[in-house]
Every structure is written in structure tokens, then in C-alpha cells.
Amino acid sequence: MAKTEEMPNNSYDTIAELSSLLLAANGDGPHELLGEFVVPESCRPTLPFDATSDKPLPVLDLGATDHPGGLAAKLTEICEEWGFVQVINHGVPSHILREMATFGHSFFTLPTERKLRGAFSYLNGYGAKQINMHGVGTPWVEGLTLRTLPESNIAMFEAKMWPEEGNASLFQTLEQFDSALQEFEITLLQLLAEGLGVESSFFSQHFEKCPELTMGMHFNYYPPCPDPSKVLGALPHTDPSCLTVLYQDRISGLQVQAKDGSWHPVEHKEDGLLVFVGDILQGWSNGRFPAVVHQVVLNNKIPRLSFLHATSPAGDLVIQPAHVGGDPPRYKPFTYKGYMQYKSDLHLQRPDDTQKPIDAYAGITV
Numbered sequence: 633m634a635k636t637e638e639m640p641n642n643s644y645d646t647i648a649e650l651s652s653l654l655l656a657a658n659g660d661g662p663h664e665l666l667g668e669f670v671v672p673e674s675c676r677p678t679l680p681f682d683a684t685s686d687k688p689l690p691v692l693d694l695g696a697t698d699h700p701g702g703l704a705a706k707l708t709e710i711c712e713e714w715g716f717v718q719v720i721n722h723g724v725p726s727h728i729l730r731e732m733a734t735f736g737h738s739f740f741t742l743p744t745e746r747k748l749r750g751a752f753s754y755l756n757g758y759g760a761k762q763i764n765m766h767g768v769g770t771p772w773v774e775g776l777t778l779r780t781l782p783e784s785n786i787a788m789f790e791a792k793m794w795p796e797e798g799n800a801s802l803f804q805t806l807e808q809f810d811s812a813l814q815e816f817e818i819t820l821l822q823l824l825a826e827g828l829g830v831e832s833s834f835f836s837q838h839f840e841k842c843p844e845l846t847m848g849m850h851f852n853y854y855p856p857c858p859d860p861s862k863v864l865g866a867l868p869h870t871d872p873s874c875l876t877v878l879y880q881d882r883i884s885g886l887q888v889q890a891k892d893g894s895w896h897p898v899e900h901k902e903d904g905l906l907v908f909v910g911d912i913l914q915g916w917s918n919g920r921f922p923a924v925v926h927q928v929v930l931n932n933k934i935p936r937l938s939f940l941h942a943t944s945p946a947g948d949l950v951i952q953p954a955h956v957g958g959d960p961p962r963y964k965p966f967t968y969k970g971y972m973q974y975k976s977d978l979h980l981q982r983p984d985d986t987q988k989p990i991d992a993y994a995g996i997t998v
């Protein structure tokens with residue numbers, strides 16, 4: 633989710649331009665309007681948005697007590713294989729998820745000029761989240777990024793969108809979502825540390841009550857697309873976070889890549905939360921938990937909404953990869969800030985490049 637502020641926006645100059653492109657290319661208009669959204673053949677989806685996976689994707693019931701070998705071992709095994717899991721009975725109140733979804737739908741269906749009030753910088757507020765790489769295609773998505781740490785911009789968003797009346801109930805929902813998700817992520821990080829055989833606070837001590845974290849939420853809204861076979865909502869990528877937790881509202885479209893390179897659609901589950909291992913955790917776990925490559929496939933009828941919460945450690949924290957169980961060191965110590973700088977300098981990297989940026993940055997080649 634997070635990108636550095638310095639990252640150049642080399643495809644369209646303003647958020648307004650993106651919005652008008654989406655509007656122009658949307659609906660039943662001629663397909664040549666798709667222009668810069670068309671992705672090269674090597675990146676085109678092989679399965680439609682509503683395909684079912686031929687392999688069961690991992691689901692973890694956090695409320696169940698009958699995991700053979702224990703919950704930590706189960707979660708660890710799944711994350712080692714997939715870097716991804718759908719969690720049910722996660723403890724995040726469903727009314728918060730519903731309120732977030734209701735807000736998301738009402739926000740993105742506002743007229744463009746109204747949404748643009750909430751566009752306060754390239755990487756914050758309303759706009760395009762992802763950078764276009766020349767020759768790769770612009771993702772077909774509108775976004776809204778709200779940060780809570782190191783500095784919250786929720787109050788600024790509220791003041792810009794509702795300057796007179798405010799929006800106290802939205803403010804409360806966003807704050808509740810943020811703290812419930814932070815708690816959930818800490819639980820997961822403790823279980824993963826336990827499963828790796830290090831102190832259960834190995835990762836989480838750097839997340840609890842740390843004001844220097846990079847933490848925030850992001851909404852994605854994918855309007856229907858006239859030609860979903862040539863355009864993507866999110867190009868194949870890994871998240872630069874430690875963990876990302878995403879809610880896929882009603883309409884499917886998310887696909888995750890297995891280790892053998894095959895794509896697997898993630899079915900919508902009411903109240904399921906999707907957990908992604910991000911680049912930082914891949915390095916921090918010495919490669920035991922791979923950052924999952926994922927993409928979003930569009931449909932031509934129904935808008936799709938998703939929202940996520942992502943947390944990364946303080947920018948200056950020196951991340952010492954966990955060398956456990958006799959594993960040789962596969963990653964060097966690195967910082968989140970250094971990694972993000974590297975990733976932003978790499979903005980021309982294509983999604984079909986085989987090496988993951990975290991490997992190129994901190995991986996040790998033997």
C-alpha cells in the first residue's frame with residue numbers, strides 16, 4: 633500500500649485526469665478508449681474474476697481450538713506455503729467491516745468533483761494508488777488512502793470532505809477499524825513468531841504502542857471495465873508492508889499466485905479477512921514467509937470494493953532477519969525506509985520481472 637511521497641507519477645499528471653480517464657473508458661464506450669489501461673499479453677489474466685480455484689485456498693478459523701499441533705503451527709505452515717490466508721472468526725466486529733464497506737460505496741459513487749475535495753496529495757486521500765509503469769498499463773482503480781501513523785490524516789480528510797458539518801460517525805468507524813486491525817495484526821505476528829521458534833514478541837514488540845510505525849488504510853474501488861481480459865484492477869505485485877489485511881466486499885476478483893506460478897481466485901467469504909505476507913515480513917522471517925504475489929481481475933458489470941489495513945515498522949528500525957533452526961542467513965539487516973526508497977527508485981520495474989524487489993534489496997546470494 634505505502635509508497636514514498638517522492639515517487640514520480642509518470643503517467644497522468646493529476647488525480648482529476650485519472651478520474652476522467654476512468655469515466656471516459658468506463659461503460660459501453662468503444663474499446664480503443666481503454667488506451668493506457670491495456671496491459672501486455674504477459675500480464676493478462678488467465679482466469680476470469682468469478683472463476684473458482686482448482687486448489688483449496690487456505691482458510692484459518694481463529695476461533696477454533698482443535699488445530700492439531702496448535703494454532704501457531706497451523707498459521708506458520710500456511711504462511712510458509714502461501715504467504716496468504718483467509719481468516720474467519722478473527723474477532724474484528726462485523727459491524728465495523730459493514731460500516732467501512734457502506735462508507736466506501738457511498739464515497740466512490742459521489743460525483744468526481746466532490747471526491748476530488750478529498751484528494752490532498754498524490755499518495756494520500758482520494759486518487760490513484762498505484763503508479764503506472766510505461767508500457768505496462770495503468771491499473772483500473774480509484775483509491776482512498778488514509779494514514780493513522782506516524783501522523784493521522786483522517787481529521788484533514790474529514791475537514792476537506794465535510795467542512796461544515798464534519799462526519800463524526802465516519803471518524804469513529806475509521807478509528808475503530810484501525811485499532812481492531814492493529815490488534816489483529818499483532819496477534820498474527822505473535823503466532824508467526826511462535827511458529828518460527830523465536831520469542832513470541834520477536835516481531836510484535838516493534839508494533840505495540842510505537843508511534844513511529846507506518847500504518848494506515850486504503851480503499852480500492854474498481855468500476856466495471858468494458859474489457860476485463862486486457863485490463864487489470866491491480867497488476868501482479870507484492871505489498872511493501874509487513875502484513876496487509878484486506879476485506880473483499882461481495883464481488884470476487886482477487887487472485888493469488890501459488891509457488892508454482894499458477895493463479896488462484898479468492899472467493900468472497902462474508903466476514904473473512906484476507907491476510908497477505910508483505911515484503912518486509914519476507915525479509916524479516918529470513919524468507920520463511922514469502923510475500924504473496926497477487927492481482928485483481930475486473931468484471932464488466934458490477935463495481936468492486938475492497939479495503940485494507942497495512943502496518944510496517946518504524947522507518948529507521950534495523951530489521952534483523954530471524955535466522956532460526958540452522959537456516960543460513962538469506963537476508964541482510966535492512967530498514968523499512970531504505971527499502972521503500974529503493975522500491976521507489978525502481979519504479980520502472982515490471983510486474984513480470986522474476987526477482988522480487990526485497991530479494992534484490994536485502995537478499996543474500998549464495
Ligand SMILES: O=C(O)CCC(=O)C(=O)O
Nearest residue numbers: 633852866880886928938
Ligand atoms: O482489491 C483487492 O482485492 C487487492 C488490492 C491490493 O492488492 C492492494 O491494494 O494492494
Ligand SMILES: [Fe+2]
Nearest residue numbers: 869870871926
Ligand atoms: Fe496488494
